[in-house]
Amino acid sequence: MSEPDDRLALPPSLQANPRLSSWLRIDPFGQVLVRSGKVELGQGILLALAQIVAEELDIDLAQVRMLPAVTGVSPDEAITSGSLSVQHSGAALRHVCAQARSIYLGRAAALNGLDAARLHIAGGEIFDGERRLSSYRELADPALLEVDAALAVAPKRPADWRSAGRSQQREDIAAKVFGEFTFIHDLVLPRMVHGRMVRPPSPGARLIACDAAVVESMDGVIAVRRDGSQLGVVAGSEWQAERAAARLAKAASWAESETLPDAAALPAWLKSLPAVALELASDGPAAPRPVARTHAARYAKPFIRHASIGPSCALACRDGDDETRLRIWTHSQGIYNLRRDLALALGLVPAAIEVAHVQGAGCYGHNGADDVAFDAAWLAGACPGRPVRVQWSRADELCWSPVGPAMAVELEADLDADGRVLAWRHASWSPGHGLRPGRGASPTLLGSWYLEQAFERVDAVDAPRAAGGGGDRNAEPIYAFPSRQVVCRRVQGVPMRSSALRALGAFANVFAIESFMDELALSSGSDPVAWRIAQLADARAVAVIEAAAAAAGWTARARPLGEGRGRGIGFARYKNTGAYCAVVAQVEVGERVRVLDLRIAVDVGPAINPDGVRQQIEGGALQATSWTLIESAHFDRTRMLDHGWDDYPILRFPDAPRIDVRLVGGDEGMPLGAGEASLGPTAAAIANAVFDALGVRVRELPLSPERILQAIEAA
Amino acid sequence: MPAPIALTVNGQPRSLALDPERSLLDVLRNELGLRASHYGCGAGECGACMVLIDGRAVPSCDTPLWAAAGKRVQTSEGLGSRSAPHPLQSAFIAEQAAQCGYCTSGMLVSAAALLQCHADPDDRQIRDGMARNLCRCGTHPRVVRAIVRAAASR
Numbered sequence A: 001m002s003e004p005d006d007r008l009a010l011p012p013s014l015q016a017n018p019r020l021s022s023w024l025r026i027d028p029f030g031q032v033l034v035r036s037g038k039v040e041l042g043q044g045i046l047l048a049l050a051q052i053v054a055e056e057l058d059i060d061l062a063q064v065r066m067l068p069a070v071t072g073v074s075p076d077e078a079i080t081s082g083s084l085s086v087q088h089s090g091a092a093l094r095h096v097c098a099q100a101r102s103i104y105l106g107r108a109a110a111l112n113g114l115d116a117a118r119l120h121i122a123g124g125e126i127f128d129g130e131r132r133l134s135s136y137r138e139l140a141d142p143a144l145l146e147v148d149a150a151l152a153v154a155p156k157r158p159a160d161w162r163s164a165g166r167s168q169q170r171e172d173i174a175a176k177v178f179g180e181f182t183f184i185h186d187l188v189l190p191r192m193v194h195g196r197m198v199r200p201p202s203p204g205a206r207l208i209a210c211d212a213a214v215v216e217s218m219d220g221v222i223a224v225r226r227d228g229s230q231l232g233v234v235a236g237s238e239w240q241a242e243r244a245a246a247r248l249a250k251a252a253s254w255a256e257s258e259t260l261p262d263a264a265a266l267p268a269w270l271k272s273l274p275a276v277a278l279e280l281a282s283d284g285p286a287a288p289r290p291v292a293r294t295h296a297a298r299y300a301k302p303f304i305r306h307a308s309i310g311p312s313c314a315l316a317c318r319d320g321d322d323e324t325r326l327r328i329w330t331h332s333q334g335i336y337n338l339r340r341d342l343a344l345a346l347g348l349v350p351a352a353i354e355v356a357h358v359q360g361a362g363c364y365g366h367n368g369a370d371d372v373a374f375d376a377a378w379l380a381g382a383c384p385g386r387p388v389r390v391q392w393s394r395a396d397e398l399c400w401s402p403v404g405p406a407m408a409v410e411l412e413a414d415l416d417a418d419g420r421v422l423a424w425r426h427a428s429w430s431p432g433h434g435l436r437p438g439r440g441a442s443p444t445l446l447g448s449w450y451l452e453q454a455f456e457r458v459d460a461v462d463a464p465r466a467a468g469g470g471g472d473r474n475a476e477p478i479y480a481f482p483s484r485q486v487v488c489r490r491v492q493g494v495p496m497r498s499s500a501l502r503a504l505g506a507f508a509n510v511f512a513i514e515s516f517m518d519e520l521a522l523s524s525g526s527d528p529v530a531w532r533i534a535q536l537a538d539a540r541a542v543a544v545i546e547a548a549a550a551a552a553g554w555t556a557r558a559r560p561l562g563e564g565r566g567r568g569i570g571f572a573r574y575k576n577t578g579a580y581c582a583v584v585a586q587v588e589v590g591e592r593v594r595v596l597d598l599r600i601a602v603d604v605g606p607a608i609n610p611d612g613v614r615q616q617i618e619g620g621a622l623q624a625t626s627w628t629l630i631e632s633a634h635f636d637r638t639r640m641l642d643h644g645w646d647d648y649p650i651l652r653f654p655d656a657p658r659i660d661v662r663l664v665g666g667d668e669g670m671p672l673g674a675g676e677a678s679l680g681p682t683a684a685a686i687a688n689a690v691f692d693a694l695g696v697r698v699r700e701l702p703l704s705p706e707r708i709l710q711a712i713e714a715a
Numbered sequence B: 001m002p003a004p005i006a007l008t009v010n011g012q013p014r015s016l017a018l019d020p021e022r023s024l025l026d027v028l029r030n031e032l033g034l035r036a037s038h039y040g041c042g043a044g045e046c047g048a049c050m051v052l053i054d055g056r057a058v059p060s061c062d063t064p065l066w067a068a069a070g071k072r073v074q075t076s077e078g079l080g081s082r083s084a085p086h087p088l089q090s091a092f093i094a095e096q097a098a099q100c101g102y103c104t105s106g107m108l109v110s111a112a113a114l115l116q117c118h119a120d121p122d123d124r125q126i127r128d129g130m131a132r133n134l135c136r137c138g139t140h141p142r143v144v145r146a147i148v149r150a151a152a153s154r
Helices: A012-016 A045-057 A085-112 A171-177 A238-251 A263-272 A335-346 A369-380 A394-400 A505-523 A528-534 A539-551 A610-630 A679-694 A705-714 B024-031 B087-094 B104-117 B123-129 B140-153
Strands: A024-026 A032-035 A064-067 A119-122 A125-128 A131-135 A193-197 A206-210 A221-227 A230-235 A252-255 A275-281 A293-301 A313-318 A326-330 A353-357 A388-391 A407-415 A421-431 A483-491 A565-573 A580-589 A593-603 A658-663 B005-009 B012-016 B050-053 B056-059 B072-074
Touching: A012 A085, A024 A085, A032 A045, A045 A064, A045 A085, A045 A171, A085 A119, A085 A125, A085 A131, A171 B087, A171 B104, A193 A238, A193 A369, A221 A238, A221 A369, A230 A238, A230 A369, A238 A252, A238 B024, A263 A293, A263 A407, A263 A421, A293 A505, A313 A369, A326 A335, A326 A369, A335 A353, A335 A369, A369 A388, A407 A505, A421 A505, A505 A528, A505 A565, A505 A610, A505 A679, A528 A539, A528 A565, A539 A565, A539 A580, A539 A593, A539 A658, A565 A679, A580 A679, A593 A610, A593 A679, A610 A658, A610 A679, A610 B140, A679 A705, B050 B104, B056 B104, B087 B104, B087 B140, B104 B123, B104 B140, B123 B140
Parallel strands: A032 A064, A193 A388, A326 A353, A421 A483, A593 A658, B005 B072
Antiparallel strands: A024 A032, A119 A125, A125 A131, A193 A230, A206 A252, A221 A230, A275 A483, A293 A407, A313 A326, A313 A388, A407 A421, A565 A580, A580 A593, B005 B012, B050 B056, B050 B072
């Protein structure tokens, strides 16, 4: 399959922000200052982008400084999501730096009366053969970069890379290890005060009464603020704010109502809701061979929490002299998007709000960062001129952050007499995966839905296909089936605030497709690896499957071992346009499933920082192991029940599998993101390994002891 | 004014006239400026706030200040520095054993306590020793490798 060459077209981020100076500045000390619109979420993106800059400019990595993203000065690259930062910001910076290099070379050539073609740059110094002529530092002139991007200069081919493509250590990791790093939680601003929210006991609750007087008189309390069912307190110290919020919670009375579905019957509930159908593929030509048999199966995943280790946190300051001006410090994935929704929700003009990104704890999709920023801005209205720091509680983080949607997937395949697929049918039901701010006419920020003059609760939606989709992500099988029918339904009227969680719909779709592929292979008396390869027309797909199988010492087998230990494979190309990833899992099933080992092969095209790719693939696989084995959001018909890590356990060290990641390919195509590629394949590999171990199939996640017992009893 | 509470923090004697019910984590972060230990859950369930109290790894978020009276408290800042790093700090960097790094301080503290009990821990001992520390980024295999590396380097 031929890939688009990203060297021959201006990337979308650059078309939207064409001025070179908005990305790059070279100072008279030889420092190259870079502004990306993508933000560091713990995924190591700033290092990968710095490596790209160093490569294209022919400077040392140490000369690159990545500046924090701030509205008004940073390019607007919307959201840092979808494993697209290398593809979007990286591609933009490749072009920006290639052009900047050419401009500086041209300048040096003109000053020396030489032809630019004979000059070269190394370590930021410009040479004519052996003779040093000048440097970026000496020529530094901001005016040189006051031009728009043009396609005149192609970035380097990955084959010519010298420093990009090599593993580099992240500077921020050393800073974190030595306790020098400032997370948003660690930020201390002059005159800073502390806010705490008192959230309703359940999503449908309304605040009936609250006697704030007793709290207002508490030591250190600056203000109690109430607007409708949005309630919070500001105090001089964090300790005082905590104490006051606990007291305020006792003083509040709420009217609750049952708004949530039966957690034990999510697929049936999803299918009962009104829906918008997206038809991705319809039947091809009539089957080339007669249909010998039809196989069908139903799969499901529950709602899954983000469960970041750090609770969401933000700081906000209303200008003391002009209260229409607001500054925000946030770990949001999209500073401009957040600014648009803050303006809508607070009745301010966007230009009067400055939103600065500060790194938070790990981010795996749309978490509470935007919501807590609204809370901070709202509380800051009570004390203009003083920055208010708001940190959510663990219970609020688990229960009130947007939640990863539950999904139901039903698959059906017609097979010929040889067991090959003739027709494939996919039907799925899912809430929307996108409730991000800044995309609609009404804000999606949590607190804005609970004000007296509440903003309308909007349904989560899915991005259009070209922008990555949502529940439909990876719904189309990558296999070369003669005929396929794929219908994805986005259900409406969901009481949860569902939104993007790492891999979006690809997690459930790949889990289902790859489980079903195993079922079909085994029902045809075929080895699951060989059977997949026989139906793939994409050589890179075949290569990662073969590499993972080889790493795991896969031996062909067409029936389950059934001895309590098993192995299974899962594969996908993320979004069918991104990284290829195959996972082989080894499991042991006793009272519960233990994943012992994951062998993973991945093709991300030319990797900018190979160790960074490994980190992302490992992390995705580990997180997916946790989702697959133990995670589902808990709730009754009224309340969310995940108040702490006892209620919502995630995988701990004793249960973490060994993981081996191999990068394959790398000489083909453009650099692809790695952050989400391993999640779906890992879930499927584990489920297939459980089948291999037990001879029974569990089609609903998580693969808990209860579910496995049910499956054994039903078999 | 509450009666002062005496304790040692990273080798320095301190006398703190603070409400004894305040959490040790709150005091370390907001009164002493030691912000490497992080708040994760407030219930001692995630390990992001682990500190050593008389050599034992303890969550500081649900430890009241009074419980540390007269004791030696060590945070990850007290383990080592860039010029004199603790073997675990060097090993975490060498293995790049962090992604977001929010839990890293607590990981280092738990690992330091582990190495005090087991100078050369096996895989099971490492995993059990780190069982109280949560990581959501999935750095577990690298953290295990880093602890093995640190043990080998001592």
